[in-house]
Amino acid sequence: MRLFGRSSREDAGRSSILGGGEKNAFGIDLGTCNIKIFNNTTSRITTQKNMIAIQNRQTMIAYGDSAYEMFEKSPASIRVSSPIGGGVIADIQNMERLLNSLIRDQQRGQMRGADYYITIPSDVTEVEKRSFYDLVKDSAIRAKSVYAVDKAIADGLGLGIDINNSQGCLVVDIGYDTTEVSILSLGGIVLSKLLKTGGHVFDQSIITAVRREYNLIIGQRTAETARTQLSSMTGTKKSIQVFGRDIVTGLPMEKMLKAEFVSDALQENFRQICDQVKVILERTPPELSADIYRNGIFLTGGACQQEGLADQLANTCQGLAQVIRKASCKNLAYTIEGLGNY
Secondary structure, rough: OOOEEEEEEHOOOOEEEEEEOOOEEEEEEEOOEEEEEEEEEOOOOEEEEEEEEOOOOEEEEOOHHHOOOOOOOOOOOOEEEOOEOOOOEEHHHHHHHHHHHHHHOOOOOOOOEEEEEEEEEOOOHHHHHHHHHHHHHHHHOEEEEEEEEEEEEEHHHHOOOOOOOOOOOEEEEEEOOEEEEEEEEOOEEEEEEEOOOOHHHHHHHHHHHHHHHHHHEHHHHHHHHHHHHHOOOOOOOOOEEEEEEEOOOOOEEEEEEHHHHHHHHHHHHHHHHHHHHHHHHHHHHHHHHHHHHOOOEEEEEOOOOOOOOOHHHHHHHHHHHHHHHHHHHHHOOOOOOOOOOO
């Protein structure tokens, strides 16, 4: 089983040039960690942190990357948070303020009417889907028209998959708060499941492991930095220095974390994702299963490049591949048709 991966972090903090057009339109991908905005006029994608800083519960003092710099460092009078939680809008008022500010920056302070295309997770309720539409339509960004695109479909197109043909493909989008597993075929979503596991859960697992092993308390930003930097390092002896507070003495302390330690801390999270992929594959029609074996699994999202995850996904799917290909394993698969009839 082959795996193909593309991380949204490859574009973080910079702009990417795409094919452009004259129509005034914006594409918006609202992630828990990052917001990506495609400006059709400039043909660029801009990435900002999905965070907002509110002082005294009413005044916005920072947003995007500037607000992220205040995260876990602000006094009690300043609340720094993400308006997105669990893949859906948790704070629509602050999300509107954040979106208005980012679009205003895109249009250099002059709000002009435009069409908006926004990605929406597939495995959410109709009310939650409606909130994405209402966010754009009711805000001050002067939306002429609002179009929804299933996130899995957008992921497939972004990965270069010809989603309109009859070849089935499996896309695993590992974001900051959620992981979405989807089967695509003929321009639609055959199956989709949203799992409440992602980069945020990875960070919490690292924090817990460091505290248990070294009696050291580290922050969420420190855990995220350690996780992402270790994944991008090359060589056999990979390690990173982290700083935190010693539980016993209460004093600042530093510690070197090895890549193996971080990988071991994340194994349970990897297993949860692999189990969800297995559940989807078990429900997949056999012809599409054969396509997935030939085409591989496509990984995307900010946390998809975590070391060890791709290998574990490949190992999990090898058994199903044998059921598909080997005649001697055909009897291991069965149909539930007629089950319970007497």
